[in-house]
Amino acid sequence: MIEAFLSSPMFGLALSIGTYLLGKAIQNKVKHTLANPLVIGAAFTIAVLAVFKIPYENYAKGADVINWMLGPVTALLALGIYNQRKTLKEYFIPVLVGCVAGACTSIFSILALCKAFGVDKAVTAAMMPKSCTTPIAVSIAESHGGLAAIAATCVAVAGITGALCAPMFSKWFGIKDPMAQGLATGACSHALGTATAREMGEVQGAMSSIAIGVCGMISVVISLFMTV
Amino acid sequence: MSVLKQLCLIFAICLGSECISAVLPFTLPASVISMVILLLLLLVKAVKPAQLKEVSDFMLGNMALFFIPVVSGVIRYKDVLFANFWAIILICVLTTPLVFFVTGHVVQLTVRLMKKKEGKQHD
Numbered sequence: 001m002i003e004a005f006l007s008s009p010m011f012g013l014a015l016s017i018g019t020y021l022l023g024k025a026i027q028n029k030v031k032h033t034l035a036n037p038l039v040i041g042a043a044f045t046i047a048v049l050a051v052f053k054i055p056y057e058n059y060a061k062g063a064d065v066i067n068w069m070l071g072p073v074t075a076l077l078a079l080g081i082y083n084q085r086k087t088l089k090e091y092f093i094p095v096l097v098g099c100v101a102g103a104c105t106s107i108f109s110i111l112a113l114c115k116a117f118g119v120d121k122a123v124t125a126a127m128m129p130k131s132c133t134t135p136i137a138v139s140i141a142e143s144h145g146g147l148a149a150i151a152a153t154c155v156a157v158a159g160i161t162g163a164l165c166a167p168m169f170s171k172w173f174g175i176k177d178p179m180a181q182g183l184a185t186g187a188c189s190h191a192l193g194t195a196t197a198r199e200m201g202e203v204q205g206a207m208s209s210i211a212i213g214v215c216g217m218i219s220v221v222i223s224l225f226m227t228v
Numbered sequence: 229m230s231v232l233k234q235l236c237l238i239f240a241i242c243l244g245s246e247c248i249s250a251v252l253p254f255t256l257p258a259s260v261i262s263m264v265i266l267l268l269l270l271l272v273k274a275v276k277p278a279q280l281k282e283v284s285d286f287m288l289g290n291m292a293l294f295f296i297p298v299v300s301g302v303i304r305y306k307d308v309l310f311a312n313f314w315a316i317i318l319i320c321v322l323t324t325p326l327v328f329f330v331t332g333h334v335v336q337l338t339v340r341l342m343k344k345k346e347g348k349q350h351d
Contacts, residue, residue: 041293042300045300056304060297060301066297067294070294075262077263093338098335105331113318130320142257149300152298158324162328169329173328175332180331180332187328216260
Protein backbone atom coordinates (compact mmCIF):
# COMPACT_ATOMS: atom_id res chain seq x y z
CA MET A 1 0.00 0.00 0.00
CA ILE A 2 2.84 2.38 0.85
CA GLU A 3 4.26 1.65 -2.59
CA ALA A 4 0.97 2.70 -4.23
CA PHE A 5 0.81 5.77 -2.02
CA LEU A 6 4.27 6.99 -2.94
CA SER A 7 4.22 6.13 -6.63
CA SER A 8 0.98 7.99 -7.31
CA PRO A 9 1.31 11.50 -8.78
CA MET A 10 -1.44 12.45 -6.33
CA PHE A 11 1.14 12.28 -3.53
CA GLY A 12 3.24 15.18 -4.83
CA LEU A 13 0.14 17.19 -5.72
CA ALA A 14 -1.53 16.70 -2.36
CA LEU A 15 1.67 17.37 -0.41
CA SER A 16 2.42 20.62 -2.29
CA ILE A 17 -1.10 21.98 -2.04
CA GLY A 18 -1.53 20.77 1.54
CA THR A 19 1.66 22.39 2.81
CA TYR A 20 0.83 25.58 0.88
CA LEU A 21 -2.60 25.77 2.53
CA LEU A 22 -0.97 25.14 5.90
CA GLY A 23 1.47 27.99 5.17
CA LYS A 24 -1.42 30.28 4.24
CA ALA A 25 -3.30 29.40 7.42
CA ILE A 26 -0.23 30.13 9.54
CA GLN A 27 0.29 33.43 7.69
CA ASN A 28 -3.29 34.48 8.45
CA LYS A 29 -2.77 33.70 12.10
CA VAL A 30 0.74 35.07 12.69
CA LYS A 31 0.75 37.99 10.20
CA HIS A 32 4.54 38.27 10.17
CA THR A 33 6.79 38.69 7.15
CA LEU A 34 8.64 35.50 8.00
CA ALA A 35 5.36 33.56 8.05
CA ASN A 36 5.31 33.37 4.27
CA PRO A 37 3.29 30.56 2.59
CA LEU A 38 6.15 29.70 0.22
CA VAL A 39 8.74 29.47 2.99
CA ILE A 40 6.45 27.48 5.30
CA GLY A 41 5.09 25.29 2.49
CA ALA A 42 8.55 24.41 1.18
CA ALA A 43 9.90 23.85 4.70
CA PHE A 44 7.11 21.39 5.53
CA THR A 45 7.44 19.64 2.17
CA ILE A 46 11.19 19.21 2.67
CA ALA A 47 10.59 18.05 6.24
CA VAL A 48 8.09 15.38 5.14
CA LEU A 49 10.43 14.11 2.41
CA ALA A 50 13.42 14.09 4.78
CA VAL A 51 11.71 12.56 7.82
CA PHE A 52 10.02 9.73 5.89
CA LYS A 53 13.06 9.30 3.61
CA ILE A 54 10.89 9.68 0.49
CA PRO A 55 12.94 10.03 -2.72
CA TYR A 56 12.44 13.37 -4.48
CA GLU A 57 11.52 11.46 -7.67
CA ASN A 58 8.34 10.18 -5.99
CA TYR A 59 7.37 13.69 -4.98
CA ALA A 60 8.26 15.05 -8.43
CA LYS A 61 5.71 12.82 -10.19
CA GLY A 62 2.94 15.06 -8.91
CA ALA A 63 4.94 18.20 -8.18
CA ASP A 64 6.01 18.43 -11.83
CA VAL A 65 2.40 19.12 -12.78
CA ILE A 66 2.55 22.24 -10.57
CA ASN A 67 5.99 23.05 -11.94
CA TRP A 68 4.63 23.11 -15.51
CA MET A 69 2.42 26.00 -14.48
CA LEU A 70 5.42 28.29 -13.86
CA GLY A 71 5.37 29.35 -17.51
CA PRO A 72 1.72 30.46 -17.44
CA VAL A 73 2.28 32.19 -14.07
CA THR A 74 5.19 34.16 -15.54
CA ALA A 75 3.09 35.11 -18.59
CA LEU A 76 0.41 36.48 -16.29
CA LEU A 77 2.93 38.87 -14.69
CA ALA A 78 2.22 40.95 -17.81
CA LEU A 79 -1.09 41.90 -16.18
CA GLY A 80 0.76 43.51 -13.26
CA ILE A 81 2.86 45.62 -15.63
CA TYR A 82 -0.19 46.48 -17.75
CA ASN A 83 -2.20 47.61 -14.72
CA GLN A 84 0.59 50.03 -13.74
CA ARG A 85 1.00 51.49 -17.25
CA LYS A 86 -0.31 54.96 -16.30
CA THR A 87 2.09 55.38 -13.36
CA LEU A 88 4.86 53.87 -15.43
CA LYS A 89 4.30 56.41 -18.21
CA GLU A 90 4.20 59.34 -15.80
CA TYR A 91 7.44 58.49 -14.00
CA PHE A 92 9.12 56.70 -16.87
CA ILE A 93 12.62 58.23 -16.54
CA PRO A 94 13.21 57.82 -12.78
CA VAL A 95 11.72 54.31 -12.90
CA LEU A 96 13.85 53.24 -15.84
CA VAL A 97 17.07 54.82 -14.54
CA GLY A 98 16.52 53.41 -11.03
CA CYS A 99 15.69 49.91 -12.23
CA VAL A 100 18.65 49.79 -14.64
CA ALA A 101 20.92 50.88 -11.77
CA GLY A 102 19.38 48.34 -9.39
CA ALA A 103 19.47 45.39 -11.80
CA CYS A 104 23.07 46.15 -12.85
CA THR A 105 24.21 46.54 -9.23
CA SER A 106 22.57 43.26 -8.29
CA ILE A 107 23.94 41.15 -11.13
CA PHE A 108 27.47 42.60 -11.14
CA SER A 109 27.91 42.58 -7.36
CA ILE A 110 26.73 38.95 -7.15
CA LEU A 111 29.03 37.85 -9.97
CA ALA A 112 31.99 39.67 -8.39
CA LEU A 113 31.35 38.22 -4.92
CA CYS A 114 30.81 34.69 -6.28
CA LYS A 115 34.14 34.97 -8.06
CA ALA A 116 35.83 36.32 -4.91
CA PHE A 117 34.48 33.45 -2.78
CA GLY A 118 35.18 30.81 -5.43
CA VAL A 119 31.54 29.73 -5.69
CA ASP A 120 30.97 27.07 -8.36
CA LYS A 121 29.37 27.85 -11.69
CA ALA A 122 26.00 26.16 -11.16
CA VAL A 123 25.50 28.15 -7.94
CA THR A 124 26.79 31.44 -9.39
CA ALA A 125 24.33 31.18 -12.30
CA ALA A 126 21.57 30.38 -9.81
CA MET A 127 22.39 33.37 -7.58
CA MET A 128 22.86 35.90 -10.38
CA PRO A 129 19.14 36.74 -10.78
CA LYS A 130 18.27 36.54 -7.07
CA SER A 131 16.81 40.08 -6.89
CA CYS A 132 14.24 39.21 -9.58
CA THR A 133 10.82 37.74 -9.01
CA THR A 134 10.95 33.91 -8.79
CA PRO A 135 9.54 32.97 -12.24
CA ILE A 136 11.98 35.28 -14.03
CA ALA A 137 14.89 34.31 -11.77
CA VAL A 138 14.30 30.60 -12.40
CA SER A 139 14.21 31.21 -16.18
CA ILE A 140 17.42 33.25 -16.13
CA ALA A 141 19.21 30.75 -13.88
CA GLU A 142 18.23 27.75 -16.00
CA SER A 143 19.22 29.41 -19.26
CA HIS A 144 22.70 29.93 -17.78
CA GLY A 145 23.05 26.39 -16.45
CA GLY A 146 22.17 27.31 -12.88
CA LEU A 147 20.20 25.12 -10.49
CA ALA A 148 16.58 26.29 -10.42
CA ALA A 149 16.12 25.08 -6.84
CA ILE A 150 19.05 27.15 -5.54
CA ALA A 151 17.86 30.15 -7.54
CA ALA A 152 14.37 29.96 -6.04
CA THR A 153 15.81 29.59 -2.54
CA CYS A 154 18.10 32.62 -2.91
CA VAL A 155 15.21 34.65 -4.32
CA ALA A 156 13.19 33.78 -1.21
CA VAL A 157 16.09 34.79 1.09
CA ALA A 158 16.53 38.13 -0.73
CA GLY A 159 12.78 38.72 -0.59
CA ILE A 160 12.55 38.08 3.13
CA THR A 161 15.60 40.26 3.85
CA GLY A 162 14.11 43.14 1.88
CA ALA A 163 10.65 42.67 3.34
CA LEU A 164 12.00 42.73 6.90
CA CYS A 165 14.55 45.51 6.44
CA ALA A 166 13.12 47.94 3.82
CA PRO A 167 11.95 50.52 6.43
CA MET A 168 15.33 50.30 8.22
CA PHE A 169 17.30 50.52 4.96
CA SER A 170 15.35 53.66 4.04
CA LYS A 171 16.32 55.27 7.32
CA TRP A 172 19.98 54.15 7.40
CA PHE A 173 20.69 55.06 3.78
CA GLY A 174 18.79 58.36 3.81
CA ILE A 175 16.22 57.37 1.17
CA LYS A 176 13.38 59.81 1.92
CA ASP A 177 11.53 60.09 -1.40
CA PRO A 178 8.55 57.64 -1.36
CA MET A 179 9.07 56.77 -5.04
CA ALA A 180 12.75 55.96 -4.38
CA GLN A 181 11.80 53.85 -1.33
CA GLY A 182 9.28 51.82 -3.36
CA LEU A 183 11.54 51.26 -6.36
CA ALA A 184 14.48 50.30 -4.13
CA THR A 185 12.33 47.81 -2.21
CA GLY A 186 10.98 46.20 -5.39
CA ALA A 187 14.41 46.14 -7.03
CA CYS A 188 16.07 44.20 -4.20
CA SER A 189 13.22 42.09 -2.86
CA HIS A 190 10.51 41.71 -5.56
CA ALA A 191 7.01 40.54 -4.49
CA LEU A 192 7.88 39.79 -0.85
CA GLY A 193 9.28 43.29 -0.44
CA THR A 194 6.22 44.78 -2.13
CA ALA A 195 4.06 43.57 0.74
CA THR A 196 6.18 45.68 3.11
CA ALA A 197 6.27 48.58 0.63
CA ARG A 198 2.45 48.65 0.66
CA GLU A 199 2.58 49.05 4.44
CA MET A 200 5.01 51.96 4.03
CA GLY A 201 2.57 53.81 1.80
CA GLU A 202 0.51 53.79 -1.39
CA VAL A 203 3.22 55.30 -3.60
CA GLN A 204 5.81 52.88 -2.21
CA GLY A 205 3.53 49.90 -2.91
CA ALA A 206 2.76 50.91 -6.51
CA MET A 207 6.41 51.71 -7.25
CA SER A 208 7.62 48.47 -5.73
CA SER A 209 5.30 46.42 -7.91
CA ILE A 210 6.42 48.40 -10.97
CA ALA A 211 10.05 47.63 -10.07
CA ILE A 212 9.31 43.87 -10.06
CA GLY A 213 8.34 43.89 -13.73
CA VAL A 214 10.81 46.49 -14.97
CA CYS A 215 13.80 45.08 -13.07
CA GLY A 216 12.85 41.59 -14.22
CA MET A 217 12.84 42.61 -17.88
CA ILE A 218 16.10 44.57 -17.54
CA SER A 219 17.76 41.63 -15.76
CA VAL A 220 16.73 39.32 -18.59
CA VAL A 221 18.34 41.68 -21.10
CA ILE A 222 21.55 42.12 -19.07
CA SER A 223 21.84 38.38 -18.46
CA LEU A 224 21.76 37.79 -22.23
CA PHE A 225 25.23 39.33 -22.36
CA MET A 226 26.57 37.53 -19.30
CA THR A 227 28.52 34.31 -19.29
CA VAL A 228 28.97 32.64 -15.94
CA MET B 229 -14.09 34.05 -21.75
CA SER B 230 -14.77 30.75 -20.04
CA VAL B 231 -12.08 29.37 -17.75
CA LEU B 232 -11.18 26.74 -20.35
CA LYS B 233 -10.79 29.39 -23.03
CA GLN B 234 -8.59 31.46 -20.73
CA LEU B 235 -6.38 28.46 -19.97
CA CYS B 236 -6.24 27.52 -23.63
CA LEU B 237 -5.17 31.05 -24.60
CA ILE B 238 -2.43 31.19 -21.96
CA PHE B 239 -1.14 27.71 -22.78
CA ALA B 240 -1.15 28.60 -26.49
CA ILE B 241 0.89 31.76 -25.77
CA CYS B 242 3.36 29.70 -23.72
CA LEU B 243 3.60 27.06 -26.45
CA GLY B 244 4.24 29.70 -29.09
CA SER B 245 6.90 31.25 -26.85
CA GLU B 246 8.69 27.93 -26.48
CA CYS B 247 8.84 27.65 -30.27
CA ILE B 248 10.17 31.22 -30.55
CA SER B 249 12.70 30.55 -27.78
CA ALA B 250 13.91 27.44 -29.63
CA VAL B 251 14.66 29.31 -32.86
CA LEU B 252 16.18 32.46 -31.31
CA PRO B 253 19.96 32.63 -31.73
CA PHE B 254 20.38 33.63 -28.03
CA THR B 255 18.90 32.15 -24.86
CA LEU B 256 15.80 34.17 -23.98
CA PRO B 257 13.63 32.15 -21.56
CA ALA B 258 10.30 31.06 -23.07
CA SER B 259 8.35 32.21 -20.01
CA VAL B 260 9.70 35.74 -20.41
CA ILE B 261 8.77 35.74 -24.11
CA SER B 262 5.24 34.67 -23.16
CA MET B 263 5.05 37.58 -20.70
CA VAL B 264 6.08 40.03 -23.45
CA ILE B 265 3.56 38.53 -25.90
CA LEU B 266 0.72 38.80 -23.37
CA LEU B 267 1.76 42.38 -22.54
CA LEU B 268 1.65 43.27 -26.26
CA LEU B 269 -1.77 41.59 -26.65
CA LEU B 270 -3.03 43.68 -23.71
CA LEU B 271 -1.52 46.90 -25.06
CA VAL B 272 -3.08 46.46 -28.53
CA LYS B 273 -6.37 45.57 -26.76
CA ALA B 274 -6.56 42.14 -28.40
CA VAL B 275 -7.05 40.79 -24.88
CA LYS B 276 -8.70 42.63 -22.01
CA PRO B 277 -7.58 41.97 -18.40
CA ALA B 278 -11.20 41.15 -17.47
CA GLN B 279 -11.19 38.30 -20.00
CA LEU B 280 -8.46 36.55 -18.03
CA LYS B 281 -9.93 37.32 -14.63
CA GLU B 282 -10.65 33.84 -13.22
CA VAL B 283 -7.35 32.26 -14.24
CA SER B 284 -5.20 35.27 -13.36
CA ASP B 285 -6.89 35.77 -9.98
CA PHE B 286 -6.30 32.12 -9.18
CA MET B 287 -2.73 31.89 -10.42
CA LEU B 288 -1.44 35.26 -9.23
CA GLY B 289 -3.39 35.01 -5.97
CA ASN B 290 -1.78 31.65 -5.19
CA MET B 291 1.57 32.36 -6.83
CA ALA B 292 3.54 30.95 -3.88
CA LEU B 293 2.00 27.50 -4.46
CA PHE B 294 3.62 27.20 -7.87
CA PHE B 295 7.09 27.67 -6.38
CA ILE B 296 6.85 25.09 -3.61
CA PRO B 297 8.10 22.24 -5.88
CA VAL B 298 11.06 24.33 -7.13
CA VAL B 299 12.14 25.47 -3.68
CA SER B 300 11.59 21.98 -2.22
CA GLY B 301 13.86 20.67 -4.98
CA VAL B 302 16.73 22.17 -3.04
CA ILE B 303 16.69 18.92 -1.01
CA ARG B 304 18.41 17.27 -3.99
CA TYR B 305 21.25 19.76 -3.87
CA LYS B 306 21.97 19.88 -0.16
CA ASP B 307 25.63 18.95 -0.81
CA VAL B 308 26.01 21.91 -3.20
CA LEU B 309 24.15 24.14 -0.80
CA PHE B 310 26.22 23.19 2.25
CA ALA B 311 29.49 23.37 0.29
CA ASN B 312 28.70 27.02 -0.56
CA PHE B 313 26.64 27.78 2.53
CA TRP B 314 28.56 30.73 3.98
CA ALA B 315 29.28 32.28 0.60
CA ILE B 316 25.56 32.16 -0.28
CA ILE B 317 24.53 33.66 3.05
CA LEU B 318 27.17 36.39 2.90
CA ILE B 319 26.33 37.29 -0.71
CA CYS B 320 22.62 37.51 0.15
CA VAL B 321 23.28 39.66 3.22
CA LEU B 322 25.62 42.04 1.39
CA THR B 323 23.93 42.49 -1.99
CA THR B 324 20.32 43.08 -0.90
CA PRO B 325 21.09 46.33 1.03
CA LEU B 326 23.57 47.34 -1.70
CA VAL B 327 20.87 47.12 -4.39
CA PHE B 328 18.49 49.05 -2.13
CA PHE B 329 21.11 51.75 -1.50
CA VAL B 330 22.06 52.21 -5.18
CA THR B 331 18.49 52.11 -6.54
CA GLY B 332 17.20 54.51 -3.86
CA HIS B 333 19.94 57.09 -4.34
CA VAL B 334 19.90 56.89 -8.14
CA VAL B 335 16.14 57.54 -8.15
CA GLN B 336 16.46 60.45 -5.70
CA LEU B 337 19.27 61.95 -7.78
CA THR B 338 17.28 61.54 -11.01
CA VAL B 339 14.22 63.21 -9.48
CA ARG B 340 16.40 66.09 -8.20
CA LEU B 341 18.07 66.58 -11.58
CA MET B 342 14.72 66.52 -13.37
CA LYS B 343 13.29 69.13 -11.00
CA LYS B 344 16.35 71.32 -11.52
CA LYS B 345 15.99 71.09 -15.28
CA GLU B 346 12.28 71.88 -15.06
CA GLY B 347 13.06 74.86 -12.84
CA LYS B 348 15.54 76.19 -15.39
CA GLN B 349 13.00 75.88 -18.19
CA HIS B 350 10.57 78.00 -16.18
CA ASP B 351 13.18 80.76 -15.58
